[in-house]
Structures are given as structure tokens and as C-alpha cells.
Amino acid sequence: MFQRNRKTEAFVDFINLALGGFLILSPWLLGFKSxxxxxxxxxxxxxxxxxxxxxxxxxxxxxxxxxxxxSEEWINLTIGSWLAICPWVLNFxxxxxxxxxxxxxxxxxxxxxxxxxxxxxxxPA
Numbered sequence: 001m002f003q004r005n006r007k008t009e010a011f012v013d014f015i016n017l018a019l020g021g022f023l024i025l026s027p028w029l030l031g032f033k034s035x036x037x038x039x040x041x042x043x044x045x046x047x048x049x050x051x052x053x054x055x056x057x058x059x060x061x062x063x064x065x066x067x068x069x070x071s072e073e074w075i076n077l078t079i080g081s082w083l084a085i086c087p088w089v090l091n092f093x094x095x096x097x098x099x100x101x102x103x104x105x106x107x108x109x110x111x112x113x114x115x116x117x118x119x120x121x122x123x124p125a
Contacts (some may be wrong), residue, residue: 026045027098032100077117
């Protein structure tokens with residue numbers, strides 16, 4: 001069976017938690033002009049943070065959620081991909097700061113999710 005490395009998993013989950021927190025605070029810290037940028041940032045940041053908290057809780061066996069650790073990566077890959085393209089889909093690309101934050105955080109979250117999925121499925125026997 002797949003054995004998780006607690007240190008690596010916890011480190012990645014805390015990075016995701018920090019990114020979610022940054023995304024929630026970024027409209028105030030960086031002065032977004034677009035209302036859609038504000039709302040998307042809050043919703044995506046909260047979703048990333050909640051997924052990270054559940055993953056951290058599952059990792060340390062305080063909550064038992066079977067096979068959540070792989071689902072978490074798919075969720076993060078989806079949210080990250082959405083964040084990266086949402087400035088153009090929702091048409092708030094005229095707010096440069098919101099666009100840049102969404103693009104960078106989205107790419108980082110999606111990349112972390114993709115790498116973790118690759119590691120899960122390509123681990124040597």
C-alpha cells in the first residue's frame with residue numbers, strides 16, 4: 001500500500017494553506033480594483049484553505065477521510081487551473097494586480113497538485 005511521507009505531505013499542505021490565506025488577504029494587501037477579482041480570490045482562497053486543513057487533519061489521523069489525499073490533489077489541480085484562467089473567462093483582466101495574483105497562485109497550486117498526483121501514481125514498487 002502507498003505509504004505517505006508525513007514531513008513532505010505536511011510541508012506541501014502548509015504551503016497550500018498559506019497560498020489560500022494569501023489569496024483571501026490579497027484584495028486588501030494588493031488593492032484589487034475588480035469586484036470579480038475580490039470575490040474569486042475569497043472563494044478560491046477559502047476552498048484551497050479548507051482542502052489543506054482537511055488534508056492536514058487527515059495526515060495526522062485526527063479525522064479519518066479515506067483516500068482523501070489523492071482527491072485533495074485533484075481538487076487543488078482543478079482550483080489552480082480555474083484560478084489561472086478565470087481573469088480572462090470572467091473578464092477582469094483589466095485589473096492587472098488581480099490578474100497577476102490569480103495567474104501566479106493558480107499556476108503554483110495546480111503545479112503542486114499535478115506533481116503530487118504524478119508522485120502518487122509513479123512511485124516505485
